[in-house]
Amino acid sequence: MNDTAVSETETDYSATLFLPQTDFPMRAGLPGREPNWLERWERMDIYARQREDAKDRPLFTLHDGPPYANGNIHIGHALNKVLKDLVSRSMQMLGYNSAYVPGWDCHGLPIEWKIEEQYRARGKDKNDVPVVEFRQECRRFAEEWVDVQRAEFKRLGVIGEWDNPYLTMSFDAEAQIARELMKVAMSGQLYRGSKPVMWSVVERTALAEAEIEYQDYESDAIWVKFPVIAGQSAGGGASVVIWTTTPWTIPGNRAVSYSGKVEYGLYEVTQAPEGNWAKIGDKLILADKLAAEVFAKAKVEAYAKLRAVSSDELAGTTCSHPLKGLAGGYAFAVPLLDGEHVTDDAGTGFVHTAPSHGLEDFEVWTENGRNLAQRGIDTAIPVPVAGDGFYTADAPGFEGARIIDDSGKKGDANQRVITALAERGAMVARGRIKHQYPHSWRSKKPVIYRNTPQWFVYMDKPLGGKLADGSDMDTRRQEAIARYGEDSLRSRALLAIEETRFYPIAGQNRLRAMMQDRPDWVLSRQRAWGVPITVFVDKKTGEVLKDETVNHRIAQAFEEEGADAWYKEGAAARFLGPDRDPSDYEMVTDVLDVWFDSGSTHSFVLRNKQKWPHLKFPASMYLEGSDQHRGWFHSSLLESCATNGFAPYDSVLTHGFTMDGEGRKMSKSLGNVVAPQEIIKQYGADILRLWVASSDYSEDLRLGKETIQTTVDSYRKLRNTLRWLLGNLAHYEAKDAVDFADMPELERLVLHRLAALDETVRAAYKEYDYKRLVAALSNFMNVELSAFYFDIRKDALYCDPISSVRRRASLTVLNHLFNCLTAWLAPVLVFTMEEVWLERHREEGTSVHLRLFPEVPAEWRNDALAAKWEKVKAVRRVITGELEIERRNKIIGSSLEAAPTVFVSDPVLVAAIAGIDLAEIAITSAITFGNAHAAPVDGFTLPDVPGVTVVFAPAQGRRCARSWKILPEVGSDPEYPDVTPRDAQALRERKAAGL
Incomplete structure (x- = not known):
């Protein structure tokens, strides 16, 4: 057949042809039609039907990492949820009971911050509001956004238990989070310590590494002299020179670190400008590799190296503080300590060490504690900076100065310190440096390291305890010791990482590296909206109270009233019971880091068989963005290893971030944000889903006008192929189907390709390789079907007699194609495949999403036939x-x-x-x-x-x-x-x- 016009002398036989007949529209109209399918699925309760149909199948559980309930979803949410839906739907069609329970993270600073903003707009002070009332406002705020996001996620075509999700703020969840915390406390892993932690002055709370992002920032850089007062390297008034980009930390200095691997020398300034900070005759100890750079920064015109300074000399050296005498303070000795973190890549080869303001500083100070005490040095760690960013009395002479103000801007602390150092002749040079500096990912404001009392979980303390099933952890302990030489939270987490499958595999290395080096886990936050750290501390001993009866009272109250019960009047007496005097105990008021909340979800979701009987623990998969190696993957692993001894997941799938069409990060300031709501409004959710499935999610994904148009074009080709199928299948009758053995070679070739594709499709879905899946199906439908098989068979389908075996065989193959393609594409194009399926199966209650992937007969596979037809196709070309x-x-x-x-x-x-x-x-x-x-x-x-x-x-x-x-x-x-x-x-x- 072709489209040549009929001549006037010929009869018009078009009415006698078996032309395609279908009401399936060429124009998809997805934005208007997709909500109809959502309503239909709602009426059918299709999710419940899936659970009933699959009740005897093996369980596959993708556990939902909870999004934060504080705003409309963005394109990153859409990518994440569509990927989860692809996994869940495809595993269901592969023969599993693949339930999906969505969840939300409801506690924490972002919501609390929003309520405080509302207060400030009304001239209201949070501190004047009873804490329970404030928490209830936070709860209402989260509830509103859960409803908004639920509707937006459903509009993406994501199927799940939307009427029965999990919320970290539900009473049963808060009770279980508290139980998990109390398990950690009972096992001796929880302790209160004083360590430098990331601190947000703007938000007035400690932050975890997962809550930090690094941004470009311009800092003051200073080079400072520490005069040597004792040791072989004193050499007639020499000074050790340090370099820092945080001048405000100098009042907290207690030591200077050096490296035994670096070569040092004693240098003398021989020529310098009049009035220069570095003066003629100054003797400075510097790393040899960095001396020239330091003298250049100091505007020194000439200098000479007097001699080498060995690490043995430095080990016995003590300096005085450069601020000695200021406001009567800083009279203590400043020892030199060997530190592995010191290099001669930049700076001076010496690191100013303030244990209040840096983890490495803290560690080198505490590791040398015994030695320092023997030398008569006070090892107490000061608290020079308060939570509001102002200096405390531990920073003599600087009270009233501020490091960062409430808006996140720099205060006057740096300049005050630099001025004081210059007045004492301690400055060598100063400058400015642009570098990556930690910021809160919520307020987007810079943070500081600050020594504060916090609650921690030990990473390296030997563990014991019970497994999740109540059995001893002896086997787990032996495995950890055999592999890592110790049985600790760190070793168990590392062991669990080795046992977990990662997609892509690089995620394993990333999580392992983070776990190998991470410090103790800080759990506490100085906020109000969250699950409290439900422990009591004995005021006399400082020990955490370990009492299962008290723990039971707390958990029971939370089940009935939520975590607000902790803040109600008389709570201490209520929980401690009649046998204990509340005045003997401190009731901790800090709340848990929200990462502990979400990290505990396995305990109140996956193991809650009463509420979700179709889930399993450990989960089959956790799936999130690559930033969750330091977030949810990380905290969930630690929490489960602390309470169960193993990971809460069998596998971890990681996706990248969404960038604009040019590969730039999306931001409102650049005007390049692509909202999923707008894509759905203009093109439909299936276009968004096809973009996700067609992309390499292991890398950052680009999304711009060109990408969307390419996806629309791909969709249109797939839709037209399916429309042609439907049109021709209007003439198909099952009673006229042709057996495989009686089919022409061309039909057997197509069925061979279906058999080969069946293997490809199943493997791609099992390996979560959706890009490969879409590419294989698109190529098959566009090239092998539309441009080859359909093109050839149009003549037979339209013109052959009713009795023609060739025509009937082709219709039989079209029926097989329809059954396979609609199923294979159903997890991707959820709305379109439902529309296509219902064009042929209009009976009430049916759905393509209640199907399994069809079983393809083994006899269809014929590699020899395929090889022969490759040669036929070559001649045809x-x-x-x-x-x-x-x-x-x-x-x-x-x-x-x-x-x-x-x-x-x-x-x-x-x-x-x-x-x-x-x-x-x-x-x-x-x-x-x-x-x-x-x-x-x-x-x-x-x-x-x-x-x-x-x-x-x-x-x-x-x-x-x-x-x-x-x-x-x-x-x-x-x-x-x-x-x-x-x-x-x-x-x-x-x-x-x-x-």
Whole structure:
């Protein structure tokens, strides 16, 4: 068939053709139609139907990492939720009971901050509001956004238990979070210590590493002299020089660190400008590699190295503080300590060490505690900076100065310190440096390291305890000791990482590296909206109270009243009970880091069989963005290893971030934010889903106008293929289906491809390789079907007689194609495949999403047949290549106007095309085979198909008025003189059937 117009002398036989018939629209209209399918699924309660159908199948549980309930979803949320839906739906269709319970993170600073903003706008002070009332306002705020986000997630086509989600603020969840915390406390892993932690002055709370992002920041850089007062390197008034980008930490200095691996020297300034900070005669100890750079910064015109200074000399050296005497303070000695963190890559080769303001500083100070005490040095760690960013009395002379103000801007602390150092002759040089500096990912404001009392979980303390099933952890302990030499939270977490499957595998290395080096886990936050750290501390001993009866009272109260019970009047007496005096105990008021909340979800979701019987623990998979290696993956692993001894997941899948079309991070300031709501409004959710599935989610994903248009074009091609299928299947009747053994080779070839694709599709879904899946199906539908099989079989499907085995076999194959393709694409194009499926299956209660992937008969697979047809296709390409030239030259308009001569000299190709109707395959009216040895030298050939030559010749005979083939036998049937004998037979059969 072709589209050549019917001449005036011919009868119009178009009504006698089996042309495609379907109401399935070419234009998708997804934005308007998709909500109808959502309503239908709601009426059907399709999720409950899936659970009922799959109740006896093995469980697959993708545990939802909870998004934060404080705003509309963004494109990162959409990417994440669509990926989860792809996993959940495909595993359901692969034969699992794949339930999906969505959840929300409801506690924490972002929500608390929003309520405080509302207070400030009304001139209201949070401190004047009872804490329980404030918490209730936070709860209402979170509830509102849960409802908003739930609707937005459902609009993406995500299926799940939306009417029964988990919320970290539900009473049962708060009770279980408290239980998990109390398990940690009872096992001796919880302790209160004083350590430098990331502190947000703006938000007035400690932050975890997962709550930090690094941004460009300009800092003051200073080089400062610490005068040597004792040691072999004193050498006539020498000074050790340090470099720092945080001048405000100098009041907290207690030591200077050096490295035994760095080479140092004693240098003397021999020439310098008048009034320079570094003066002629100054003797400075510096790393040899950095001396020239330091003197350049100090504007020193000439200097000389007096001698080398060994690490042994430095080990016995003590300095005085550069602020000594200021406001009567800083009179203590400043020892030099060997530190592994010191290098000669930048600075001076010496590191100013303030144990109040840095983890490495803290560690080197505490590691040397015994030695320092023996030298008569006070090892107490000061608290020079308060939570509001102001200096305390531990920073004499600087009271009233501030490091960062409430808006996140720099205070006057740096300049005050620099001025004081200069007045004492301690400055060597100063400058400015742009570098990556930690900021709170919520307020986007810089943070500081600050020594505060916090609650921690030991990473390296030997563990004991019970497994989740109540059995001893002896086996786990032995495994950890055998592999890592110790049984600790760190070793168990590392062991769990080795046992977990990662997609992509690089995620394993990343999480392992983080776990190997991380400090003790800080759990406490100085806020109000969260689950409190439900422990009591004995005021006399400082020990945490370990009493299961008290713990039970707390958990029971939380089950009934929520965590607000901790803040109600008389709570201490209520929980401690009649046998304990509340005045003997401190009731901790800090709240838990929200990462502990979400890290505990496995305990109140996966193991809550009463509420969610179709979930399993450990989960089959946790799936989140790559930032969650330091977030939810990390905290969940630690929490479960602390309370269960192993990971809460069998596998971890990580996706990248969403960038704009040019690879830039999306931001409102750049105006390049792509909102999922806008894509859905203009194109539909299936377009967004297809973009996700077509992308390499292991990397950062780009999304811009060009990407969206490419996805729309891909979708349109898939839709048109399915529409053509539907149109032709209007003529399919199951009773006329042809058995596989009776099918022509071309049909058996297509079924072979279906069998091969079945393996590809199942493997891609099992390996979560959706890009491979979409590419394979798109290529099959666009190239192998639309451009090859459908193109060839249009003539038979439209024109063959009713009794034709060829036509019936093709319809049978189309039915198989329909059944496979609608199922294989259902997890991706959830709305479109439902629409396609219901075009043929209109009965109430049916859905493509209640199906499994169809079982493909093994007999369909025929690699030898496929290899043969690759050769047939090669010959066909040479023929169509020649016809395309004739079409371009306007010699022909349709390939049916051609009857080329084909010369095949390659015996392998001759064998392949033997018995094949090459005219049918090349869609010409006829083909003549010439003597292979007489192929003309000017015939058409293709370099990659040697041994095949094609010479064009026009088709001979009359044109069939029904099929438009040009053949000599047209007119040979007296009853139908203007059609081919085949078409005449088709017309007789239609007439006999009353059509």
